[in-house]
Each structure stands twice: as structure tokens, then as C-alpha cells.
Amino acid sequence: MQTRFNLKKLLWPVVLVAVVLFSLGLGRDVAPATAQAGGPADGIICTDGPTFNLNTRTGYVLTPDGNVVYMWGYSAGNDAFQHPSPVLCVNEGDTVTVILHNSLPYDVSISFPGQENVFADGQPVQPQFDAGVLTSLTNIAPKNGGSITYTFVASRPGTFLYQSGTDPAIQVRMGLFGALIVRPAAGSYYVYNDAASASTSEFNHAVGAEVMTLQSEIDPYLNQAVEQAVMAGGGPISFNMANYHPRYWFVNGRGFPDTIAPNFASWLPSQPYGALVHIEPNSLANPLPYLERFLNVTSQATPFHPHGKNGLIIGQDGNPLRGPGGEDLSYETFALVSTSGQTYEALFRWYNREEYSTSNPITVTDPGWQNLQFGPYYSGSPYLGETGPMPPGFSSMSQCGEYYIISHNHALYQLTSWGVPMTGPGTFMRVDPPGGCP
Amino acid sequence: MSTNSYKFSRRDFLKLGGGLAALAVADRMFPSLRKSILHPIDVVSAQNDYDIFFAGTDGWIHLPETPAIPPFHPDVLAPAPFTTYVFGFRNVSNMSAAQRLNQKMKAQHSAPVFWMDQYEKTNTDFKLKLTNLGLQIRPDLTDAHTVHWHGFRDAIPYFDGEPHGSVAVPPGKEFTYVYRPHEPGTYMFHCHVEDVEHVQMGMAGMVFVRPSQDGTSLGGFTKFAYNDGDGMTGFDREFSMMLTEMWAEAHWADAHIQLPEWSDYHVDFALLNGRTYPDTLAPNGSIDPFNPVYDANGDMIPTPGYEHLQYQPISSLVNCNEGERVLLRFANLGFMPITMTLDGIPMRVVGKDATLLRGRDGADISYMTSNILLHAGNSADAIFTAPAYQGPGPYDTYLLYNRNYKLSNNLSAGGLGGQMTEVRVYPAGTLPPQTLPNT
Numbered sequence A: 001m002q003t004r005f006n007l008k009k010l011l012w013p014v015v016l017v018a019v020v021l022f023s024l025g026l027g028r029d030v031a032p033a034t035a036q037a038g039g040p041a042d043g044i045i046c047t048d049g050p051t052f053n054l055n056t057r058t059g060y061v062l063t064p065d066g067n068v069v070y071m072w073g074y075s076a077g078n079d080a081f082q083h084p085s086p087v088l089c090v091n092e093g094d095t096v097t098v099i100l101h102n103s104l105p106y107d108v109s110i111s112f113p114g115q116e117n118v119f120a121d122g123q124p125v126q127p128q129f130d131a132g133v134l135t136s137l138t139n140i141a142p143k144n145g146g147s148i149t150y151t152f153v154a155s156r157p158g159t160f161l162y163q164s165g166t167d168p169a170i171q172v173r174m175g176l177f178g179a180l181i182v183r184p185a186a187g188s189y190y191v192y193n194d195a196a197s198a199s200t201s202e203f204n205h206a207v208g209a210e211v212m213t214l215q216s217e218i219d220p221y222l223n224q225a226v227e228q229a230v231m232a233g234g235g236p237i238s239f240n241m242a243n244y245h246p247r248y249w250f251v252n253g254r255g256f257p258d259t260i261a262p263n264f265a266s267w268l269p270s271q272p273y274g275a276l277v278h279i280e281p282n283s284l285a286n287p288l289p290y291l292e293r294f295l296n297v298t299s300q301a302t303p304f305h306p307h308g309k310n311g312l313i314i315g316q317d318g319n320p321l322r323g324p325g326g327e328d329l330s331y332e333t334f335a336l337v338s339t340s341g342q343t344y345e346a347l348f349r350w351y352n353r354e355e356y357s358t359s360n361p362i363t364v365t366d367p368g369w370q371n372l373q374f375g376p377y378y379s380g381s382p383y384l385g386e387t388g389p390m391p392p393g394f395s396s397m398s399q400c401g402e403y404y405i406i407s408h409n410h411a412l413y414q415l416t417s418w419g420v421p422m423t424g425p426g427t428f429m430r431v432d433p434p435g436g437c438p
Numbered sequence B: 001m002s003t004n005s006y007k008f009s010r011r012d013f014l015k016l017g018g019g020l021a022a023l024a025v026a027d028r029m030f031p032s033l034r035k036s037i038l039h040p041i042d043v044v045s046a047q048n049d050y051d052i053f054f055a056g057t058d059g060w061i062h063l064p065e066t067p068a069i070p071p072f073h074p075d076v077l078a079p080a081p082f083t084t085y086v087f088g089f090r091n092v093s094n095m096s097a098a099q100r101l102n103q104k105m106k107a108q109h110s111a112p113v114f115w116m117d118q119y120e121k122t123n124t125d126f127k128l129k130l131t132n133l134g135l136q137i138r139p140d141l142t143d144a145h146t147v148h149w150h151g152f153r154d155a156i157p158y159f160d161g162e163p164h165g166s167v168a169v170p171p172g173k174e175f176t177y178v179y180r181p182h183e184p185g186t187y188m189f190h191c192h193v194e195d196v197e198h199v200q201m202g203m204a205g206m207v208f209v210r211p212s213q214d215g216t217s218l219g220g221f222t223k224f225a226y227n228d229g230d231g232m233t234g235f236d237r238e239f240s241m242m243l244t245e246m247w248a249e250a251h252w253a254d255a256h257i258q259l260p261e262w263s264d265y266h267v268d269f270a271l272l273n274g275r276t277y278p279d280t281l282a283p284n285g286s287i288d289p290f291n292p293v294y295d296a297n298g299d300m301i302p303t304p305g306y307e308h309l310q311y312q313p314i315s316s317l318v319n320c321n322e323g324e325r326v327l328l329r330f331a332n333l334g335f336m337p338i339t340m341t342l343d344g345i346p347m348r349v350v351g352k353d354a355t356l357l358r359g360r361d362g363a364d365i366s367y368m369t370s371n372i373l374l375h376a377g378n379s380a381d382a383i384f385t386a387p388a389y390q391g392p393g394p395y396d397t398y399l400l401y402n403r404n405y406k407l408s409n410n411l412s413a414g415g416l417g418g419q420m421t422e423v424r425v426y427p428a429g430t431l432p433p434q435t436l437p438n439t
Helices: A007-023 A220-231 B010-015 B017-029 B031-038 B097-101 B195-200 B248-255
Strands: A046-048 A051-062 A068-076 A087-091 A095-102 A128-130 A133-136 A146-153 A158-163 A177-183 A210-218 A248-251 A277-279 A290-296 A302-306 A311-316 A331-333 A336-338 A343-348 A403-409 A426-431 B052-061 B084-091 B114-117 B126-134 B148-150 B174-179 B185-190 B204-210 B237-246 B269-272 B318-321 B325-332 B338-342 B347-352 B367-369 B371-374 B379-385 B396-402 B420-426
Touching (some): A177 A290, A290 A336, B084 B248, B097 B126, B185 B379, B195 B248
Parallel strands (some): B114 B204
Antiparallel strands (some): A290 A343, A311 A331, A311 A343, B052 B084, B148 B185, B185 B204, B347 B379
């Protein structure tokens, strides 16, 4: 409906919230911008290992409809609450040490799906039982100040989840999850050790060409119940899991359009990770694909649809898609499906194939702004690196005629935020003209 | 595309007394019409600045009345024999401007299926023109529309139809999308404005790109799904299987000036080419995308006995002769994963998401199955060889259906409704060669 599509109308409540946030020293914008303090504006932000000190934290995240939701997280060292938890990056063969300090009024743990021979305080991890009743999928850091140290050897490269193994139906959904990236011996611009193969996993070395797409969901009633229980000092959480019903779906802990804001955007103080792909067109001179590392912590299989290109899925759950004889079993898809708990890596290329330009124009007459509805990221010109006339009063987010091409969850009822359409699990591929925006 | 195929010629129209009366009035009111009506010109000519012309608008379609889903289904506003409010596309190719404007409130579901040859073969732009006729039941809404070709590689935003990074077509306006399809396969398209709503409301259809290999003889075939080099994707007959869903509350809400809470989404009706079983077996209406048939007003012509399917013209009945290779092109623009099962005939999935199932080094990763899983936004190409005719009836029947039985019977009594159709295998030589998909 127009009344809900019109971004200006959609933005009004956001503007009202922004006014409030500005009074708190916070701003809100959706324009991709330059780097903030803390790291590059685009691409994966690694917290480097192989030793990590993780502390439980509580805090709040902002949702695209202007709501605020209470969450939990793991943070590195003395860092404040962040969502999702840090991206832990290690190298193949590293002995990884994760020391968890738990200040929550509930027992908490970390499980490492896909890792073998994980130890907790020197002993192999085990499911925890109390009088025969399962209390945790793995060894715990006791509530109110307990600690535990997990160690394992990162034996194979790939993309993995780490997440709470204790009461995960609540704790994972509260935000106790993050990504673990194991980089191969072949080098940091490979996903797997296939440098010698014609079908390699080498990806574009540019910043913004390796991105994470970590999909999650929130039932705000669950988070509200947990917040009330924590404020009461712990104890029973008054929530019937039979009523669990997600209302928000996120990528990297944000909902579109916040997903395209830069890493560490100051107006998203606890949601540091953007999801913008930032590339230049592929060409003979720029042949390497960009890499997306997908992780799914939602409760369902999700189909993520990239406009304008197929994804080539090359690995799944830390396993390259190879047959027993080394044959290449990677496959293309335009709706990249990950099931709950699954991870995979996909390579993408986008060519400015027809190279339309003012000297090689499109073969139809542009009706002009008077006859069209302009999107906020449209430059006014069909051509890469060009801008064109804009409707009076219209403000485009385009800097230099770069292209914005969307990727989004195609279970479209999830591409909403408690009823607000075209928000949530979506992001853009930003294609700059060759050489970048001036 | 150059033959006039109106069901009634304008001359026939003039023979109708009622038409004469209408003309007498119209002639006085709109003198400019006189020329175009009294001196019909062949508008189906090379003068068209498009290959296919779609209109985006609203309309009514028919779904099984029972069991009712009060107060949402059947919609009390729906004129008989219809039940359900939709948004949709209509094929308005070759129509006069007056006929085209008449199609407001006459949307088709699912959207017209169309196809073209790979660009490498034609070296010709394919032009899809879109006009927005507005929404008759919701004049308060000024929704724009677009055509997003889902899966088109290397699309530029201008022709991608995603309204945030591009342009959309407001009511009363026109826009032409230009496609140079380099990758053969089975695709889908939909309006991307407010996409959760416009897709759910019905603005979704299928499009194929035919491989440049077509016309050469490989493995005993001349028609193929992909440029396979060996004929493994060759077929004798092809059928599109557009999978969509309807949440009755959302459709009712749009007609009644209400907003649904999308996170409450669930499936009430699961549709195959816009119909539920056994309507899926009913004859095709006008489905030739390049020679649409319509009456003098441009309206769709119902097949006698199937008046309730006037705006749901696409049949899903799979007719074939024994021994023939049949290509089923599936696309899912519902929001839920779907498993389609074919009982009694194994299928080979040769393509997914408009890609031949071969690894980068040429490894064959096609596979045999009886159940095809499609998530929202997936397409798949499955080929089967029709088994030997057994008799004794005129044909043998095999069922193709959504394995989530609730969605192949829509909660109706007697197993009616939902995503189900029949594959009918005839003795060799019974059916003539196929001339159009889904026939």
C-alpha cells in the first residue's frame, strides 16, 4: 500500500524517534557513510584470536519500526553490550581459547557446533545433567560471576556459529550467539584450501567484498519477559514457549535499512555490524567474486534472494562442496537457503554487462521524473556513475551514481518489522563505478 | 506475434446492436473515437514499441467457497462467481488505448507466462512495457507497480524493478523494461513495490529464457531447457507450475481498507498456476503471451462452463503421450517452502534457479527424485519420461501435488482444492506435438 510504502511517511515515526535520540546525543541515518571509529565502514569486523575473553552483557537494540528491544550478548573484554556477539576470527590450526565470564543471574555456556574435541576447563565438554535431567548442552559458567574456559583446535577452515548451549530456546534468541571464522592455511582471501584448484574459493581482496549475513529473529514478548525476570534478580521467566512468535528478523543484528549503515554507526551504538556489500563491477581487470558468509540462527529455513546475480554456494557447515574425487559440487542459486543453525559460503559476481552509458544509451526513452516514482537510493540516471534530474524536493542517497541492488529474505512476510513492510532481513550490494566514487 | 487474434473483430462488434447503441453515444461524446472504431487499423503490427505489454491493477478471482473463513472468505464484496480480491498483471498487448483502460479491475491470476530466446540467438532487446491502471476497489491507494525479473543476472537497478534503488510506475504512467537475457532457464517475476503485499495479492508470474541451443538436434530433441551440449535437458512438452499462496485475511484486508499484521502470515489457499484442484485441470483460457485473445472491450473471455475461472486462465493439466519427455518448470512465489510430489513417475531435476545442474568443472549434479523442494523464490526444472500407457481408459492418471496435504486439499471436504494436478499419459501418437506451454 502506498501509505506504507511511501518512505517519507514511513520515516516520520523514525524522525520522531531520531529527535528523541538526538536529544540523547544519538543520531539516525540510513545513508552508507564513511568509516567510523573502530574499523572499516564495510565488510566483516574481526575480533582476532586465538584467545578470547568473553563477558556476558545486557543491553538494547533498535528495530526499524522505532522499537527498542532488550537483549543479551557476549562481549570481548571490557567492551559494552553489542549485538550480535563478536565475530571471532582464527587461523586453521590455532588452539582457540575462549574464557567466558558470566554476570547474568542464570547459568550460561558456549557451544561450538562443528568443532571437534572441545575442552572445558581441561576436560572434554559434556552435556550437563542434574539428577538425570538435561540442564545444559555443554559445560556452564555458573550464574552471578562464574567462569569457564573452553579450548579446541580449529582443525578446518570455514564459517561456524558459537552460541549458548544452556536453555538455548531462550538464551540463543536473547542474543547469545556469534560467528566464528576459521581462515585456511591457503591464505586469508581463500575460504578453503583450494588455491591449486581451477575452482578456487579465492575472493576479492577489497574491503567490503567479504561480508557476513547472519540471520536472526526476535519475539519481543520473550525479551520483555526475560528483562522483567532479570530485573527481579533472576528466577523463573514467565514466558510460554508454545506462544513463541517472531516479529522481527535481522541481518547482522540490524533490520533494513539500518543494515546498510556503516560498521560502528554511532546511531546504532549496540549494533556495530553493517551488512552492506561494497564492490566495483567485475571485469577482466576485477575478476574475483565477493564472498558472503551466511549463518542462520532463526528457527526456520530462510531463502535469501540476491537481486541481479546468483550465488555460488561453495561450502556448508565448514565443509567445501567437493565429491570424493575432488570434483566440484558447488551450485548456483538465486534463493540461498540455509536451515536453522546452518552456515555456508557463497561467491557472487556482478558485471555491468551491457555497459549502458550516455554514449551507449538504453534503447527506450526514460519517461523522466515527472512520470516515475523515484526510490531513495536512485541516482536519477540509469547509468553507473551518472546522476540525473531529480523531482523537486527529492533527496537521493546516491553519492555519485553508484548502484544499489538489494538482497533480501524472500519469505516476504519476514521482510517486515512487526508489520512495517520492506524492513528487516535485507541489505544492499553497493556497486561503485570503476575506480570508486570521486 | 503479427496476427490479429481478437476473439471478435471490430467488424463483428459493429454487428452487435448493443454495440451500435453504445457507439452512438460514444461517437457523440468522444468524436476522436470514431476514427479508431469505424476505421479499424491492424494494431497488431510491427509498430508496437514492446514485445509484451502488462497492466498492473486489481480484480476478483474465484477460490473454493467452502469451508468459509469468516469474515475473510468468501469476501462479501466479491461479485458472483468470484470470492477473492487480488492485485495482478494483465496482458494488454495489442489493445487499443480504450481497451487497455477498460482492464482496470480485471487482473489475471497467476500473471501471464511469457518467454523469449536467449539474447545470443536473437541479438534483439526484449521489451516489456508496464502501465499502472490503478486500483478500483482502493481508489485511496496510489500504489506504484514494477516488474522485478527475479533471478536476472547482472541487472542494472533501472530495469530491476526494486523500487528503493530504482524507479516505479505510478498510476496512469508507463515504463518499458529492456531485457537482454544471456542465461537460459526458468525464472519468475513479480511486482516489488510493497512486495510482501503486492506478491501476496497476486502480482507474480513465470518467465522462461529459451537456450540458444534450441533448434539444433541433440539426443533426439530440438527443444531444451538449457545449453547442455548433449541433449540431457531436451523435452517434447513443457508445463509451467507457478506456486503461490493466499492468506485470506490479507486479501480481505486490502478490499476492506484494513492492514494485516504480516508476521501473523499463514497459508489458507495454495495455488497452482492461480487455481486450486480440480480447477487446475480445467481448460486454458487465453495464454499465448504474444497473441492474447480478448473481447471487444478487452476483457478476458471465460471458457463456457468455467465462468468462475475467467481471470485464472492457466491450466496445470499435463497431457502427454507415452515415451515423451516432459519438462515441468516450477517456481515458488509463495512465502513458505513447498514439496511437490509426483506419484509413480520419477523425475530428474536438471536445473535449479535458472542454472543447469553442473559443477564448475562439469560434474553432473542433477538428481532423480519424486519430491521437489522449493523455498520461497526458488525455481526448478524437472524432466520425466512418460511411462508406457497401460489402459484401459483413454489415458493413465498420475498425481502431482503438494506433499503438505493440508495445502493440496485446502481444508476442503473430499480432498478438493490446493496445489494438485494430474499427469495424463496417452497411447503413443494420440496427442499432436505441443505448440504452447501448458497445452
